[in-house]
Amino acid sequence: xxxxxxxxxxxxxxxxxxxxxxxxxxxxxxxxxxxxxxxxxxxxxxxxxxxxxxxxxxxxxxxxxxxxxxxxxxxxxxxxxxxxxxxxxxxxxxxxxxxxxxxxxxxxxxxxxxxxxxxxxxxxxxxxxxxxxxxxxxxxxxxxxx
Numbered sequence: 001x002x003x004x005x006x007x008x009x010x011x012x013x014x015x016x017x018x019x020x021x022x023x024x025x026x027x028x029x030x031x032x033x034x035x036x037x038x039x040x041x042x043x044x045x046x047x048x049x050x051x052x053x054x055x056x057x058x059x060x061x062x063x064x065x066x067x068x069x070x071x072x073x074x075x076x077x078x079x080x081x082x083x084x085x086x087x088x089x090x091x092x093x094x095x096x097x098x099x100x101x102x103x104x105x106x107x108x109x110x111x112x113x114x115x116x117x118x119x120x121x122x123x124x125x126x127x128x129x130x131x132x133x134x135x136x137x138x139x140x141x142x143x144x145x146x
Contacts, residue, residue, distance in 0.1 A: 002098060002113055002123040003033075003041065004048040009108060009125055011051065016081035017106040027052040028077035028100065031130050038128040048077055048098075049130035087112050 008028070015024050029050040034043035041047070077098040082090070087103050087110065098121065102111045113121040 002048070002121050003039075003045065003126055004100075004123055005130060006125050006127050007129065008048055008051065009111065012079045012100065013102060013106045013108070013111065015079075016083075016102050019081060019083075020104065020106070021083045023083060024079075024081045026079040027096075028079055028098075030076060035131050036126075036128050039126055046076070047126060047128075047130075048100075051079070081106075089114050089118050 012026060015026060028048050029052070030046035031049040032043060033039050033041035033045040033047055036047060036049075039045075039047065076096060077100060078096040079100040079102070082101055082103045085103065087101060089099060089101065097116055099114045099116075100111060101114065104110065108125070113123045115121050
């Protein structure tokens, strides 16, 4: 079972609607359940809570397939909108451990999750707020997501 916050789902579906008819791809990060006091899950359970802003026209990503602004290994999930396709993985999708895919009309029932193997995964939407993130003086992330 996968877990995702309602706020993240609403935000991702909003990105998809705003980008329609273009596809949008958004890297997703998790917070461990121990850092979400309102949830009744084992401490180490990952909950998808955060995203990295999609960047349009990123030349490095377009040429080398890398997003330099995202720490390696920090985004086990990715959201992909399919404006004119079915609710399934395609060869063109960027693969991660977990792939969230949405299709029009950009509502909760038009969202599905898939594992790297292509098998659909069950998920639960949690009505919780993730911890606030902060940056230290050195620019280092001081949040407690890990």
